[in-house]
Amino acid sequence: MNMLKEPSLSNPHDCVDCPIRHRAVCARCETDELEALEQIKYYRSFQAGQTLIWSGDQMDFVGSVVSGIATLTQTMEDGRTQMVGLLLPSDFVGRPGRDGAAYDVVATTDLVMCCFRKKPFERMMMETPHIAQRLLEMTLDELDAAREWMLVLGRKTAREKIASLLSIFARRDASLKVDVSKDTLVFDLPLTREAMADYLGLTLETVSRQISALKKDGVIHLEGKRHVTIPNLSRLLEEAGDDADGGIMV
Amino acid sequence: MNMLKEPSLSNPHDCVDCPIRHRAVCARCETDELEALEQIKYYRSFQAGQTLIWSGDQMDFVGSVVSGIATLTQTMEDGRTQMVGLLLPSDFVGRPGRDGAAYDVVATTDLVMCCFRKKPFERMMMETPHIAQRLLEMTLDELDAAREWMLVLGRKTAREKIASLLSIFARRDASLKVDVSKDTLVFDLPLTREAMADYLGLTLETVSRQISALKKDGVIHLEGKRHVTIPNLSRLLEEAGDDADGGIMV
DNA sequence: GGCTAACCTTGACACAGATCAAGCGCGAAC
DNA sequence: GTTCGCGCTTGATCTGTGTCAAGGTTAGCC
Numbered sequence: 001m002n003m004l005k006e007p008s009l010s011n012p013h014d015c016v017d018c019p020i021r022h023r024a025v026c027a028r029c030e031t032d033e034l035e036a037l038e039q040i041k042y043y044r045s046f047q048a049g050q051t052l053i054w055s056g057d058q059m060d061f062v063g064s065v066v067s068g069i070a071t072l073t074q075t076m077e078d079g080r081t082q083m084v085g086l087l088l089p090s091d092f093v094g095r096p097g098r099d100g101a102a103y104d105v106v107a108t109t110d111l112v113m114c115c116f117r118k119k120p121f122e123r124m125m126m127e128t129p130h131i132a133q134r135l136l137e138m139t140l141d142e143l144d145a146a147r148e149w150m151l152v153l154g155r156k157t158a159r160e161k162i163a164s165l166l167s168i169f170a171r172r173d174a175s176l177k178v179d180v181s182k183d184t185l186v187f188d189l190p191l192t193r194e195a196m197a198d199y200l201g202l203t204l205e206t207v208s209r210q211i212s213a214l215k216k217d218g219v220i221h222l223e224g225k226r227h228v229t230i231p232n233l234s235r236l237l238e239e240a241g242d243d244a245d246g247g248i249m250v
Numbered sequence: 251m252n253m254l255k256e257p258s259l260s261n262p263h264d265c266v267d268c269p270i271r272h273r274a275v276c277a278r279c280e281t282d283e284l285e286a287l288e289q290i291k292y293y294r295s296f297q298a299g300q301t302l303i304w305s306g307d308q309m310d311f312v313g314s315v316v317s318g319i320a321t322l323t324q325t326m327e328d329g330r331t332q333m334v335g336l337l338l339p340s341d342f343v344g345r346p347g348r349d350g351a352a353y354d355v356v357a358t359t360d361l362v363m364c365c366f367r368k369k370p371f372e373r374m375m376m377e378t379p380h381i382a383q384r385l386l387e388m389t390l391d392e393l394d395a396a397r398e399w400m401l402v403l404g405r406k407t408a409r410e411k412i413a414s415l416l417s418i419f420a421r422r423d424a425s426l427k428v429d430v431s432k433d434t435l436v437f438d439l440p441l442t443r444e445a446m447a448d449y450l451g452l453t454l455e456t457v458s459r460q461i462s463a464l465k466k467d468g469v470i471h472l473e474g475k476r477h478v479t480i481p482n483l484s485r486l487l488e489e490a491g492d493d494a495d496g497g498i499m500v
Numbered sequence: 501g502g503c504t505a506a507c508c509t510t511g512a513c514a515c516a517g518a519t520c521a522a523g524c525g526c527g528a529a530c
Numbered sequence: 531g532t533t534c535g536c537g538c539t540t541g542a543t544c545t546g547t548g549t550c551a552a553g554g555t556t557a558g559c560c
Contacts, residue, residue, distance in 0.1 A: 076405065078491075139393060142393055143396060147396055148324070150334045158546075183499055193508065200404070203547075203549080266555080408517065457517075459539080
Protein backbone atom coordinates (compact mmCIF):
# COMPACT_ATOMS: atom_id res chain seq x y z
CA MET A 1 0.00 0.00 0.00
CA ASN A 2 3.01 2.15 0.55
CA MET A 3 3.35 2.96 -3.10
CA LEU A 4 -0.10 4.41 -3.17
CA LYS A 5 0.30 7.02 -0.55
CA GLU A 6 0.28 10.69 -1.45
CA PRO A 7 3.55 11.40 -3.24
CA SER A 8 6.15 13.27 -1.26
CA LEU A 9 7.10 16.45 -3.04
CA SER A 10 10.04 17.22 -0.82
CA ASN A 11 12.55 16.33 -3.46
CA PRO A 12 10.87 16.38 -6.85
CA HIS A 13 14.13 16.28 -8.73
CA ASP A 14 15.54 13.28 -7.03
CA CYS A 15 16.01 11.66 -10.40
CA VAL A 16 15.20 14.26 -12.96
CA ASP A 17 15.55 11.99 -15.97
CA CYS A 18 13.15 9.28 -14.94
CA PRO A 19 9.53 10.20 -15.54
CA ILE A 20 8.43 7.57 -13.11
CA ARG A 21 10.34 9.10 -10.28
CA HIS A 22 9.48 12.63 -11.19
CA ARG A 23 7.27 14.57 -8.85
CA ALA A 24 7.77 11.97 -6.18
CA VAL A 25 10.47 9.84 -4.73
CA CYS A 26 9.36 6.41 -5.79
CA ALA A 27 10.85 3.87 -3.46
CA ARG A 28 10.19 1.08 -5.90
CA CYS A 29 12.41 2.37 -8.67
CA GLU A 30 14.99 -0.37 -8.58
CA THR A 31 18.39 0.22 -10.01
CA ASP A 32 18.05 -2.27 -12.82
CA GLU A 33 14.83 -0.66 -13.91
CA LEU A 34 16.46 2.72 -13.96
CA GLU A 35 19.19 1.23 -16.08
CA ALA A 36 16.66 -0.15 -18.50
CA LEU A 37 15.09 3.30 -18.76
CA GLU A 38 18.57 4.69 -19.17
CA GLN A 39 19.06 2.70 -22.35
CA ILE A 40 16.05 4.06 -24.17
CA LYS A 41 16.31 7.67 -23.14
CA TYR A 42 17.63 10.65 -25.02
CA TYR A 43 17.54 14.41 -24.69
CA ARG A 44 16.00 17.02 -26.90
CA SER A 45 16.38 20.79 -26.66
CA PHE A 46 13.92 23.33 -27.96
CA GLN A 47 13.96 27.08 -28.31
CA ALA A 48 11.43 29.44 -26.79
CA GLY A 49 8.44 29.70 -29.09
CA GLN A 50 9.08 26.40 -30.83
CA THR A 51 6.21 23.95 -31.25
CA LEU A 52 7.38 20.53 -30.10
CA ILE A 53 4.32 18.67 -31.23
CA TRP A 54 1.39 19.60 -33.43
CA SER A 55 -2.06 18.32 -32.55
CA GLY A 56 -2.73 15.27 -34.68
CA ASP A 57 0.94 14.48 -35.29
CA GLN A 58 2.32 11.05 -34.75
CA MET A 59 4.18 10.97 -31.44
CA ASP A 60 6.87 8.36 -31.22
CA PHE A 61 8.07 9.29 -27.76
CA VAL A 62 6.98 10.07 -24.24
CA GLY A 63 9.06 12.04 -21.82
CA SER A 64 9.30 14.69 -19.21
CA VAL A 65 10.42 18.26 -18.89
CA VAL A 66 13.91 18.68 -17.45
CA SER A 67 14.04 22.46 -17.58
CA GLY A 68 11.94 25.22 -19.04
CA ILE A 69 8.20 25.54 -19.53
CA ALA A 70 5.84 24.28 -22.18
CA THR A 71 2.11 24.61 -22.71
CA LEU A 72 -0.59 22.31 -24.05
CA THR A 73 -3.08 24.17 -26.20
CA GLN A 74 -6.17 23.40 -28.23
CA THR A 75 -7.19 25.60 -31.13
CA MET A 76 -10.55 25.96 -32.85
CA GLU A 77 -10.84 26.38 -36.58
CA ASP A 78 -11.42 30.11 -36.30
CA GLY A 79 -8.29 30.59 -34.20
CA ARG A 80 -9.71 30.74 -30.70
CA THR A 81 -7.22 28.93 -28.49
CA GLN A 82 -7.40 27.51 -25.01
CA MET A 83 -4.44 26.34 -23.00
CA VAL A 84 -5.32 23.05 -21.34
CA GLY A 85 -2.13 22.35 -19.47
CA LEU A 86 1.08 23.87 -18.28
CA LEU A 87 4.22 21.73 -18.22
CA LEU A 88 6.77 22.62 -15.60
CA PRO A 89 10.01 20.75 -14.90
CA SER A 90 9.32 17.11 -14.00
CA ASP A 91 5.92 17.03 -15.75
CA PHE A 92 5.20 14.14 -18.05
CA VAL A 93 4.23 14.44 -21.72
CA GLY A 94 2.72 11.83 -23.97
CA ARG A 95 0.17 9.14 -23.83
CA PRO A 96 1.18 5.52 -23.74
CA GLY A 97 -1.14 3.61 -26.02
CA ARG A 98 -2.04 6.43 -28.36
CA ASP A 99 -0.16 7.55 -31.42
CA GLY A 100 -1.72 10.88 -32.33
CA ALA A 101 -1.10 13.91 -30.18
CA ALA A 102 -4.30 15.54 -28.93
CA TYR A 103 -2.85 19.02 -28.34
CA ASP A 104 -0.20 21.37 -29.58
CA VAL A 105 2.78 21.41 -27.26
CA VAL A 106 4.69 24.69 -27.36
CA ALA A 107 7.86 25.69 -25.54
CA THR A 108 7.34 29.09 -23.93
CA THR A 109 10.93 29.24 -22.74
CA ASP A 110 14.01 27.39 -23.86
CA LEU A 111 13.31 23.81 -22.96
CA VAL A 112 15.08 20.53 -22.36
CA MET A 113 13.12 17.31 -22.48
CA CYS A 114 14.13 13.84 -21.48
CA CYS A 115 12.47 11.50 -23.96
CA PHE A 116 11.89 7.78 -24.22
CA ARG A 117 10.98 6.06 -27.44
CA LYS A 118 7.38 5.07 -27.05
CA LYS A 119 7.40 1.42 -28.06
CA PRO A 120 10.17 0.33 -25.70
CA PHE A 121 8.66 2.49 -22.97
CA GLU A 122 5.32 0.79 -23.41
CA ARG A 123 7.00 -2.57 -23.36
CA MET A 124 8.70 -1.65 -20.10
CA MET A 125 5.38 -0.52 -18.73
CA MET A 126 3.91 -3.93 -19.46
CA GLU A 127 6.74 -5.69 -17.74
CA THR A 128 7.18 -3.39 -14.79
CA PRO A 129 3.86 -3.03 -12.97
CA HIS A 130 4.72 -0.09 -10.80
CA ILE A 131 5.40 2.10 -13.83
CA ALA A 132 1.73 1.97 -14.76
CA GLN A 133 0.85 2.45 -11.12
CA ARG A 134 3.05 5.52 -10.88
CA LEU A 135 1.74 6.91 -14.17
CA LEU A 136 -1.77 6.37 -12.87
CA GLU A 137 -1.00 8.44 -9.80
CA MET A 138 0.46 11.20 -11.92
CA THR A 139 -2.46 11.14 -14.33
CA LEU A 140 -4.93 11.34 -11.48
CA ASP A 141 -3.06 14.39 -10.22
CA GLU A 142 -3.34 15.93 -13.68
CA LEU A 143 -7.02 15.15 -13.74
CA ASP A 144 -7.55 16.85 -10.39
CA ALA A 145 -5.67 19.88 -11.66
CA ALA A 146 -7.71 19.98 -14.85
CA ARG A 147 -10.94 19.80 -12.88
CA GLU A 148 -9.83 22.51 -10.52
CA TRP A 149 -9.15 24.61 -13.59
CA MET A 150 -12.66 23.94 -14.88
CA LEU A 151 -13.98 25.79 -11.82
CA VAL A 152 -11.64 28.68 -12.60
CA LEU A 153 -12.74 28.83 -16.24
CA GLY A 154 -16.42 28.36 -15.61
CA ARG A 155 -17.17 30.36 -12.52
CA LYS A 156 -14.47 32.82 -11.58
CA THR A 157 -14.26 36.51 -12.45
CA ALA A 158 -11.32 37.90 -14.41
CA ARG A 159 -9.71 39.19 -11.23
CA GLU A 160 -10.10 35.83 -9.50
CA LYS A 161 -8.73 34.08 -12.55
CA ILE A 162 -5.54 36.14 -12.53
CA ALA A 163 -5.13 35.59 -8.80
CA SER A 164 -5.66 31.85 -9.33
CA LEU A 165 -2.98 31.73 -12.00
CA LEU A 166 -0.53 33.60 -9.79
CA SER A 167 -1.34 31.12 -7.02
CA ILE A 168 -0.42 28.27 -9.33
CA PHE A 169 2.93 29.82 -10.03
CA ALA A 170 3.34 30.43 -6.34
CA ARG A 171 2.60 26.78 -5.62
CA ARG A 172 4.43 25.11 -8.45
CA ASP A 173 7.17 27.25 -9.90
CA ALA A 174 10.39 25.65 -8.75
CA SER A 175 12.32 28.82 -9.44
CA LEU A 176 10.55 30.95 -6.88
CA LYS A 177 12.26 32.54 -3.94
CA VAL A 178 10.42 32.34 -0.68
CA ASP A 179 10.67 34.40 2.45
CA VAL A 180 8.34 32.40 4.58
CA SER A 181 8.82 34.55 7.64
CA LYS A 182 7.07 37.40 5.87
CA ASP A 183 4.58 35.32 3.89
CA THR A 184 6.26 36.93 0.90
CA LEU A 185 7.46 35.42 -2.32
CA VAL A 186 9.07 36.51 -5.53
CA PHE A 187 9.17 35.01 -9.01
CA ASP A 188 9.18 35.80 -12.71
CA LEU A 189 6.05 35.28 -14.74
CA PRO A 190 6.85 32.52 -17.23
CA LEU A 191 4.07 33.51 -19.64
CA THR A 192 3.24 36.50 -21.80
CA ARG A 193 -0.03 38.32 -21.20
CA GLU A 194 -1.42 36.60 -24.25
CA ALA A 195 -0.49 33.12 -22.99
CA MET A 196 -2.05 33.93 -19.62
CA ALA A 197 -5.19 35.02 -21.47
CA ASP A 198 -5.25 31.70 -23.33
CA TYR A 199 -4.94 29.83 -20.07
CA LEU A 200 -7.67 31.85 -18.38
CA GLY A 201 -10.18 32.16 -21.20
CA LEU A 202 -9.72 35.93 -21.32
CA THR A 203 -8.29 38.49 -23.73
CA LEU A 204 -4.82 39.87 -23.23
CA GLU A 205 -6.28 43.34 -22.60
CA THR A 206 -8.36 42.05 -19.70
CA VAL A 207 -5.33 40.24 -18.29
CA SER A 208 -3.34 43.44 -18.45
CA ARG A 209 -6.08 45.49 -16.81
CA GLN A 210 -6.57 43.01 -13.98
CA ILE A 211 -2.86 42.77 -13.30
CA SER A 212 -2.75 46.55 -13.12
CA ALA A 213 -5.70 46.50 -10.74
CA LEU A 214 -4.11 43.91 -8.44
CA LYS A 215 -0.97 46.03 -8.45
CA LYS A 216 -2.88 49.21 -7.63
CA ASP A 217 -4.60 47.40 -4.78
CA GLY A 218 -1.31 46.17 -3.36
CA VAL A 219 -2.03 42.48 -3.83
CA ILE A 220 1.12 42.18 -5.95
CA HIS A 221 4.13 44.32 -6.79
CA LEU A 222 5.56 44.44 -10.29
CA GLU A 223 9.09 45.27 -11.35
CA GLY A 224 9.15 45.53 -15.10
CA LYS A 225 6.49 43.38 -16.75
CA ARG A 226 7.47 39.98 -15.48
CA HIS A 227 9.07 40.22 -12.06
CA VAL A 228 6.40 39.71 -9.41
CA THR A 229 6.45 40.06 -5.66
CA ILE A 230 3.61 38.64 -3.59
CA PRO A 231 3.76 40.54 -0.31
CA ASN A 232 1.01 38.53 1.32
CA LEU A 233 0.25 35.09 0.02
CA SER A 234 -2.93 34.55 1.98
CA ARG A 235 -4.29 37.82 0.60
CA LEU A 236 -3.62 36.51 -2.90
CA LEU A 237 -5.35 33.22 -2.15
CA GLU A 238 -8.33 35.16 -0.84
CA GLU A 239 -8.48 37.12 -4.07
CA ALA A 240 -8.39 33.83 -5.96
CA GLY A 241 -11.56 32.76 -4.17
CA ASP A 242 -9.92 29.52 -3.12
CA ASP A 243 -10.77 27.71 0.01
CA ALA A 244 -8.11 28.61 2.50
CA ASP A 245 -6.58 25.15 2.36
CA GLY A 246 -4.98 25.37 -1.07
CA GLY A 247 -1.86 26.91 0.33
CA ILE A 248 1.73 26.62 -0.81
CA MET A 249 3.86 23.55 -0.12
CA VAL A 250 0.90 21.26 0.25
CA MET B 251 0.96 -4.11 -27.03
CA ASN B 252 -2.52 -5.29 -27.69
CA MET B 253 -3.81 -4.14 -24.38
CA LEU B 254 -2.80 -0.61 -25.11
CA LYS B 255 -4.73 -0.09 -28.24
CA GLU B 256 -7.69 2.27 -28.30
CA PRO B 257 -10.47 0.59 -26.36
CA SER B 258 -13.28 -0.81 -28.43
CA LEU B 259 -16.57 0.73 -27.44
CA SER B 260 -18.67 -1.68 -29.38
CA ASN B 261 -19.87 -3.46 -26.29
CA PRO B 262 -19.39 -1.21 -23.30
CA HIS B 263 -21.57 -3.33 -21.05
CA ASP B 264 -19.87 -6.59 -21.68
CA CYS B 265 -19.32 -6.93 -17.96
CA VAL B 266 -21.17 -4.15 -16.29
CA ASP B 267 -20.04 -5.01 -12.79
CA CYS B 268 -16.32 -4.95 -13.38
CA PRO B 269 -14.92 -1.45 -13.50
CA ILE B 270 -11.85 -2.71 -15.28
CA ARG B 271 -13.84 -4.03 -18.17
CA HIS B 272 -16.18 -1.11 -18.29
CA ARG B 273 -16.09 1.06 -21.35
CA ALA B 274 -14.01 -1.50 -23.15
CA VAL B 275 -13.82 -5.19 -23.63
CA CYS B 276 -10.61 -6.01 -21.89
CA ALA B 277 -9.24 -9.22 -23.27
CA ARG B 278 -7.03 -9.71 -20.26
CA CYS B 279 -9.76 -9.94 -17.68
CA GLU B 280 -9.25 -13.56 -16.74
CA THR B 281 -12.00 -15.48 -15.07
CA ASP B 282 -10.20 -15.93 -11.77
CA GLU B 283 -9.58 -12.22 -11.56
CA LEU B 284 -13.21 -11.50 -12.16
CA GLU B 285 -14.02 -13.94 -9.39
CA ALA B 286 -11.67 -12.13 -7.04
CA LEU B 287 -13.40 -8.86 -7.88
CA GLU B 288 -16.69 -10.64 -7.38
CA GLN B 289 -15.83 -11.33 -3.75
CA ILE B 290 -15.23 -7.73 -2.76
CA LYS B 291 -18.07 -6.14 -4.65
CA TYR B 292 -21.43 -4.94 -3.44
CA TYR B 293 -24.24 -2.79 -4.79
CA ARG B 294 -25.62 0.48 -3.56
CA SER B 295 -28.72 2.27 -4.73
CA PHE B 296 -29.37 5.97 -4.48
CA GLN B 297 -32.35 8.18 -5.15
CA ALA B 298 -32.42 11.06 -7.58
CA GLY B 299 -31.06 14.16 -5.85
CA GLN B 300 -29.14 12.25 -3.24
CA THR B 301 -25.54 13.20 -2.56
CA LEU B 302 -23.44 10.02 -2.58
CA ILE B 303 -20.26 11.65 -1.42
CA TRP B 304 -19.44 15.05 0.03
CA SER B 305 -16.23 16.75 -0.94
CA GLY B 306 -13.70 16.10 1.81
CA ASP B 307 -15.44 12.96 3.08
CA GLN B 308 -13.60 9.78 3.68
CA MET B 309 -14.22 7.41 0.80
CA ASP B 310 -13.83 3.77 1.63
CA PHE B 311 -14.84 2.43 -1.77
CA VAL B 312 -14.31 2.77 -5.47
CA GLY B 313 -16.82 1.63 -8.02
CA SER B 314 -18.69 2.25 -11.18
CA VAL B 315 -22.10 3.33 -12.28
CA VAL B 316 -24.38 0.48 -13.28
CA SER B 317 -27.43 2.57 -14.16
CA GLY B 318 -28.44 6.18 -13.78
CA ILE B 319 -26.46 9.37 -13.90
CA ALA B 320 -24.37 11.21 -11.36
CA THR B 321 -22.40 14.44 -11.45
CA LEU B 322 -19.13 15.58 -9.91
CA THR B 323 -19.33 19.17 -8.70
CA GLN B 324 -17.11 21.68 -7.00
CA THR B 325 -18.58 24.51 -4.97
CA MET B 326 -17.05 27.80 -3.90
CA GLU B 327 -17.71 29.30 -0.49
CA ASP B 328 -20.21 31.78 -1.88
CA GLY B 329 -22.20 29.04 -3.58
CA ARG B 330 -20.99 29.26 -7.16
CA THR B 331 -20.80 25.71 -8.41
CA GLN B 332 -19.12 24.08 -11.36
CA MET B 333 -19.75 20.59 -12.56
CA VAL B 334 -16.44 18.94 -13.35
CA GLY B 335 -17.61 15.58 -14.50
CA LEU B 336 -20.62 13.61 -15.61
CA LEU B 337 -20.88 9.94 -14.67
CA LEU B 338 -22.79 7.77 -17.07
CA PRO B 339 -23.27 4.01 -16.79
CA SER B 340 -19.90 2.24 -16.78
CA ASP B 341 -17.97 5.28 -15.56
CA PHE B 342 -15.58 4.81 -12.69
CA VAL B 343 -15.67 6.73 -9.40
CA GLY B 344 -13.02 7.01 -6.78
CA ARG B 345 -9.34 7.43 -6.51
CA PRO B 346 -7.15 4.54 -5.51
CA GLY B 347 -4.54 5.86 -3.13
CA ARG B 348 -6.47 8.80 -1.78
CA ASP B 349 -8.90 8.80 1.10
CA GLY B 350 -10.62 12.16 0.86
CA ALA B 351 -13.09 12.85 -1.91
CA ALA B 352 -12.23 15.92 -3.96
CA TYR B 353 -15.74 16.64 -5.24
CA ASP B 354 -19.37 16.24 -4.35
CA VAL B 355 -20.91 13.33 -6.17
CA VAL B 356 -24.65 13.74 -6.69
CA ALA B 357 -27.15 11.37 -8.25
CA THR B 358 -29.27 13.26 -10.76
CA THR B 359 -31.44 10.25 -11.45
CA ASP B 360 -32.04 7.11 -9.45
CA LEU B 361 -28.70 5.37 -9.47
CA VAL B 362 -27.17 1.96 -8.92
CA MET B 363 -23.48 1.68 -8.24
CA CYS B 364 -21.29 -1.36 -8.16
CA CYS B 365 -18.77 -0.74 -5.40
CA PHE B 366 -15.57 -2.35 -4.23
CA ARG B 367 -14.10 -1.76 -0.82
CA LYS B 368 -11.05 0.36 -1.41
CA LYS B 369 -8.37 -1.49 0.52
CA PRO B 370 -8.95 -4.89 -1.09
CA PHE B 371 -9.33 -3.22 -4.46
CA GLU B 372 -5.99 -1.47 -4.04
CA ARG B 373 -4.43 -4.73 -2.97
CA MET B 374 -5.78 -6.39 -6.10
CA MET B 375 -4.41 -3.53 -8.13
CA MET B 376 -0.96 -4.14 -6.72
CA GLU B 377 -1.13 -7.82 -7.52
CA THR B 378 -2.79 -7.63 -10.90
CA PRO B 379 -0.78 -5.35 -13.17
CA HIS B 380 -3.31 -4.91 -15.91
CA ILE B 381 -5.82 -3.37 -13.51
CA ALA B 382 -3.57 -0.36 -13.06
CA GLN B 383 -2.92 -0.35 -16.78
CA ARG B 384 -6.62 -0.36 -17.53
CA LEU B 385 -7.32 2.32 -14.94
CA LEU B 386 -4.54 4.37 -16.50
CA GLU B 387 -6.22 4.16 -19.88
CA MET B 388 -9.55 5.16 -18.40
CA THR B 389 -8.03 8.03 -16.46
CA LEU B 390 -6.26 9.29 -19.57
CA ASP B 391 -9.61 9.25 -21.34
CA GLU B 392 -11.10 11.25 -18.48
CA LEU B 393 -8.22 13.70 -18.71
CA ASP B 394 -8.79 14.17 -22.43
CA ALA B 395 -12.47 14.78 -21.78
CA ALA B 396 -11.69 17.29 -19.03
CA ARG B 397 -9.32 19.16 -21.31
CA GLU B 398 -11.78 19.20 -24.14
CA TRP B 399 -14.24 20.69 -21.69
CA MET B 400 -11.74 23.38 -20.75
CA LEU B 401 -11.94 24.61 -24.34
CA VAL B 402 -15.73 24.67 -24.07
CA LEU B 403 -15.68 26.60 -20.80
CA GLY B 404 -12.95 29.01 -21.77
CA ARG B 405 -13.64 29.86 -25.37
CA LYS B 406 -17.10 28.90 -26.58
CA THR B 407 -20.21 31.05 -26.75
CA ALA B 408 -23.36 30.10 -24.86
CA ARG B 409 -24.92 28.68 -28.03
CA GLU B 410 -21.83 26.61 -28.78
CA LYS B 411 -21.72 25.42 -25.20
CA ILE B 412 -25.27 24.10 -25.36
CA ALA B 413 -24.59 22.42 -28.70
CA SER B 414 -21.43 20.87 -27.23
CA LEU B 415 -23.35 19.47 -24.29
CA LEU B 416 -26.01 18.01 -26.55
CA SER B 417 -23.20 16.46 -28.62
CA ILE B 418 -21.87 14.78 -25.52
CA PHE B 419 -25.24 13.24 -24.81
CA ALA B 420 -25.46 12.24 -28.44
CA ARG B 421 -22.07 10.55 -28.21
CA ARG B 422 -22.27 8.97 -24.80
CA ASP B 423 -25.82 8.48 -23.64
CA ALA B 424 -26.38 4.76 -23.83
CA SER B 425 -30.14 5.24 -23.78
CA LEU B 426 -30.37 7.10 -27.08
CA LYS B 427 -32.25 5.82 -30.06
CA VAL B 428 -30.52 6.22 -33.36
CA ASP B 429 -31.86 6.32 -36.85
CA VAL B 430 -28.56 6.42 -38.65
CA SER B 431 -30.13 6.42 -42.08
CA LYS B 432 -31.52 9.88 -41.41
CA ASP B 433 -28.63 11.19 -39.32
CA THR B 434 -31.33 11.62 -36.67
CA LEU B 435 -31.33 10.72 -33.02
CA VAL B 436 -33.60 10.99 -30.05
CA PHE B 437 -32.95 11.03 -26.32
CA ASP B 438 -34.08 12.50 -23.01
CA LEU B 439 -32.03 15.21 -21.38
CA PRO B 440 -30.73 13.72 -18.14
CA LEU B 441 -30.11 17.10 -16.51
CA THR B 442 -32.20 20.03 -15.38
CA ARG B 443 -31.53 23.44 -16.93
CA GLU B 444 -29.74 24.39 -13.75
CA ALA B 445 -27.45 21.36 -13.86
CA MET B 446 -26.65 22.09 -17.49
CA ALA B 447 -25.83 25.66 -16.49
CA ASP B 448 -23.47 24.35 -13.80
CA TYR B 449 -21.77 22.15 -16.35
CA LEU B 450 -21.43 24.95 -18.88
CA GLY B 451 -20.50 27.86 -16.65
CA LEU B 452 -23.74 29.68 -17.50
CA THR B 453 -26.94 30.67 -15.72
CA LEU B 454 -30.06 28.61 -16.08
CA GLU B 455 -31.78 31.51 -17.86
CA THR B 456 -29.13 31.59 -20.54
CA VAL B 457 -29.38 27.83 -20.96
CA SER B 458 -33.13 28.12 -21.40
CA ARG B 459 -32.82 30.94 -23.91
CA GLN B 460 -30.20 29.16 -25.99
CA ILE B 461 -32.19 25.94 -26.06
CA SER B 462 -35.18 27.94 -27.25
CA ALA B 463 -33.02 29.54 -29.93
CA LEU B 464 -31.67 26.21 -31.18
CA LYS B 465 -35.23 24.97 -31.28
CA LYS B 466 -36.43 28.00 -33.22
CA ASP B 467 -33.57 27.53 -35.69
CA GLY B 468 -34.46 23.89 -36.25
CA VAL B 469 -31.20 22.50 -34.86
CA ILE B 470 -33.18 20.48 -32.34
CA HIS B 471 -36.81 19.60 -31.69
CA LEU B 472 -38.26 19.50 -28.21
CA GLU B 473 -41.21 17.52 -26.93
CA GLY B 474 -41.95 18.65 -23.41
CA LYS B 475 -38.91 19.97 -21.62
CA ARG B 476 -36.68 16.95 -21.75
CA HIS B 477 -37.36 14.91 -24.86
CA VAL B 478 -34.98 15.96 -27.63
CA THR B 479 -34.77 15.06 -31.30
CA ILE B 480 -31.64 15.90 -33.24
CA PRO B 481 -32.77 15.92 -36.87
CA ASN B 482 -29.30 16.50 -38.25
CA LEU B 483 -26.32 15.51 -36.18
CA SER B 484 -23.69 17.14 -38.34
CA ARG B 485 -25.59 20.40 -38.13
CA LEU B 486 -25.43 20.12 -34.34
CA LEU B 487 -21.71 19.41 -34.39
CA GLU B 488 -21.20 22.45 -36.59
CA GLU B 489 -23.08 24.57 -34.08
CA ALA B 490 -20.83 23.18 -31.36
CA GLY B 491 -17.82 24.53 -33.22
CA ASP B 492 -16.20 21.12 -33.10
CA ASP B 493 -13.82 19.90 -35.71
CA ALA B 494 -15.81 17.67 -37.97
CA ASP B 495 -14.09 14.53 -36.69
CA GLY B 496 -15.67 14.38 -33.25
CA GLY B 497 -18.66 12.48 -34.55
CA ILE B 498 -20.76 9.82 -32.93
CA MET B 499 -19.60 6.22 -32.56
CA VAL B 500 -15.95 7.10 -32.75
C1' DG C 501 23.23 56.54 -29.99
C1' DG C 502 18.68 55.60 -32.91
C1' DC C 503 15.55 52.11 -35.11
C1' DT C 504 12.62 48.25 -34.92
C1' DA C 505 9.54 44.91 -33.33
C1' DA C 506 7.51 42.56 -29.76
C1' DC C 507 5.11 43.13 -25.75
C1' DC C 508 2.30 45.69 -22.85
C1' DT C 509 -0.99 49.42 -21.13
C1' DT C 510 -4.88 52.31 -21.33
C1' DG C 511 -9.14 54.39 -23.16
C1' DA C 512 -13.77 54.40 -25.43
C1' DC C 513 -17.38 51.82 -26.70
C1' DA C 514 -20.19 47.51 -27.79
C1' DC C 515 -22.32 43.42 -26.62
C1' DA C 516 -23.03 38.65 -24.63
C1' DG C 517 -24.58 36.93 -20.83
C1' DA C 518 -25.89 37.95 -15.84
C1' DT C 519 -29.36 39.63 -12.90
C1' DC C 520 -33.88 40.74 -11.46
C1' DA C 521 -38.59 39.90 -12.08
C1' DA C 522 -42.97 37.97 -13.64
C1' DG C 523 -45.58 34.33 -15.01
C1' DC C 524 -46.45 29.65 -17.32
C1' DG C 525 -47.09 24.35 -17.37
C1' DC C 526 -47.51 20.27 -15.41
C1' DG C 527 -47.31 16.54 -12.18
C1' DA C 528 -48.24 15.33 -7.28
C1' DA C 529 -51.00 15.61 -3.22
C1' DC C 530 -55.27 16.37 -1.42
C1' DG D 531 -61.62 18.53 -9.55
C1' DT D 532 -58.22 22.41 -6.97
C1' DT D 533 -54.00 23.74 -5.12
C1' DC D 534 -49.18 23.67 -4.57
C1' DG D 535 -44.52 23.73 -5.96
C1' DC D 536 -40.89 22.91 -8.92
C1' DG D 537 -38.85 23.45 -13.21
C1' DC D 538 -38.89 26.28 -16.98
C1' DT D 539 -39.58 30.39 -20.12
C1' DT D 540 -39.49 35.08 -21.32
C1' DG D 541 -38.82 40.09 -20.73
C1' DA D 542 -36.22 44.27 -19.16
C1' DT D 543 -32.21 45.99 -17.67
C1' DC D 544 -27.40 45.97 -16.02
C1' DT D 545 -22.54 44.95 -16.19
C1' DG D 546 -18.12 42.58 -16.96
C1' DT D 547 -15.46 41.54 -20.46
C1' DG D 548 -14.55 41.79 -25.41
C1' DT D 549 -13.34 44.70 -29.32
C1' DC D 550 -11.10 48.33 -31.56
C1' DA D 551 -7.72 51.74 -31.37
C1' DA D 552 -3.80 54.51 -29.93
C1' DG D 553 0.32 54.92 -27.77
C1' DG D 554 4.04 53.50 -24.32
C1' DT D 555 8.16 50.52 -22.87
C1' DT D 556 11.91 47.60 -23.49
C1' DA D 557 15.42 44.62 -25.55
C1' DG D 558 17.98 43.70 -29.42
C1' DC D 559 20.38 45.19 -33.39
C1' DC D 560 22.41 48.32 -36.71
